[in-house]
Amino acid sequence: MAKINMLQAINDALSLVLETDDKAILFGEDVGHFGGVFRATSGLQEKYGKERCFNTPLTEQGIAGFANGLASNGMTAIAEIQFADYIFPAIDQIVNESAKFRYRSGNEFNVGGITYRTPYGGGIAGGHYHSQSPEAYFTQTAGLKVVVPRNAYQAKGLLLASIRDKNPVVFFEPKRLYRANISEVPEGDYEIELGKAEVVREGKDITLLAWGAQMEIIEEAADMAAKQGISCEVIDLRTLAPWDIETVAASVKKTGRLLINHEAPLTGGFAGEIAATIQEECFLYLESPISRVCGLDTPYPLIHEKEYMPDALKTFEAIKATVKF
Template identity: 60%
Template sequence: MSTCVKRLGKWVSLVSKRGLSTSSVQKDASENGVKSLNLYSAINQALHIALDTDPRAYVFGEDVGFGGVFRCTTGLADRFGKNRVFNTPLCEQIVNEAAKFRYRSGNQFNCGGLTIRTPYGAVGHGGHYHSQSPEAFFCHVPGIKVVIPRSPKEAKGLLLSCIRDPNPIVFFEPKWLYRLAVEEVPEDDYMTPLSEAEVIRQGCDITLVGWGAQLSIMEQACLDAEKEGISCELIDLKTLIPWDKETVEASVKKTGRLLISHEAPVTGGFGAEISASILERCFSRLEAPVARVCGLDTPFPLVFEPFYMPTKNKSKIMVGKWICSVHVEFYNVIDDDDDDDDDND
């Protein structure tokens, strides 16, 4: 546990360079209707706005009535009444019902306005069920959208866009950032567009693509690489499906290299989809194979979490390798293959 906190401390200090801070306390920061908020408070603010602006909006699910296990629904029941904010058990109808309702009814009915909020990802002590990242499952179900925010400001703007989108959406909230990530968040009602990726760091040697909490790890890798003279471009995909291929394509055409990183297991992860699509579009411009730095193909392991995770150094090693073709022991399997090829030559 202490290791985790120590590690967190590191990347949070990095995050603060992006305008986030380590404090989990809400600060009455500034004028102009901007407040320093952590991620759960930003989500809470978005839910207040959603219920306030649409009298037919409802919030229901496990424990939302008292404020939620992660406090995201705090105060909603008091403010809007228990007829609009109430507890229910879960009854899964996402894949067969919500996703297909518009298509199978010929657009006579739809499940627009349904946003399923769910925490995801590592938190240092979650084990199999509380730390997994199942986003790729849902990306394989036509009819739903999948959205993952990286920070409090993004979480609020994206969540409001999801709630008001005419399609059902699964909104994954990075559990690790609920209290940890703090950012200046406008207090007003604003929406961040879906299906638009954002270049959050410009660079020219390699493109890194990620989403959610993983972006903090990747940004550290970018900074470390920079010290070694490698210029990394970092893209936050934000919406996984339907995803913004054009932004990634434009970046890869510029840099000639691509690294994708996610916490979910590497095999069949959404990184594989990005890799295939970019190969189709940028094959002649690629100067190295597309790299994936992801979770392992195991259930999320409690004690072994630090081994499972796609860490900063795993990313950094791949970045360095792809740029400099340096032999790296960790990836010697790939290098052995290369050697074999050489022998054949």
């Protein structure tokens, strides 16, 4: 085990894949000698050569199209989109090609060897073009898996599982935790199963659900609630598509209450899908309406970032209101 940050854990995972899979190729804007804007790929071009880790032109649609072409020929394509905000030019290639390639060919061909890595979210004063959380757009698309880690340990295990999965994966990395989160991470190879949520903390009064960087927010809110005698069960969803309905429903049947926290705007956010499904699964067990603590329905603000963020205080107030309903 080694104490490393999330960037180092991601770099470790990518290095392991390049070392053990001779069909793996890593590419994106500035990922070569520069190591990417956040340095997640530092040293990999020097170690594995320019043929396996290289820069692309600044064209996200081209990056995704190139990934589709590589994967359709049996390669393991690991494409970096420099910021999740700029994944939108590539959305046609990801949603209409990557996701549907196997389906439209009747399983004759597939591009299951693709992983799209991209940093998402706010908290770094990046403004409205470098702070968005677009994960919900991709959860609507059959054929894609959507994965979000919460710390360095999770990032390495989930990324290795994503790259080796036989389906295209969009892997969102919480950029504000890149250097802020330090965890004990195995130096060797390990995977964390996709599609499985994790109960991080057991509780009896309310279930708190989040993913990625918001996990530390709901854990802080759970600590605040505990001081007032409220016992919170805390769950990390980890995989949004497919998401682990069984684990979440079992928790809500126990606690009778659910609060979902995500950084993306409220309207159309993935919390709405979770809430709809859980009220179908757990209607007779619910003691109060399902609560959503989310970002605002505005462009992501720069100077008002603190007001925009669904922080621990907002979450704590929502916990109290839900429990007292």
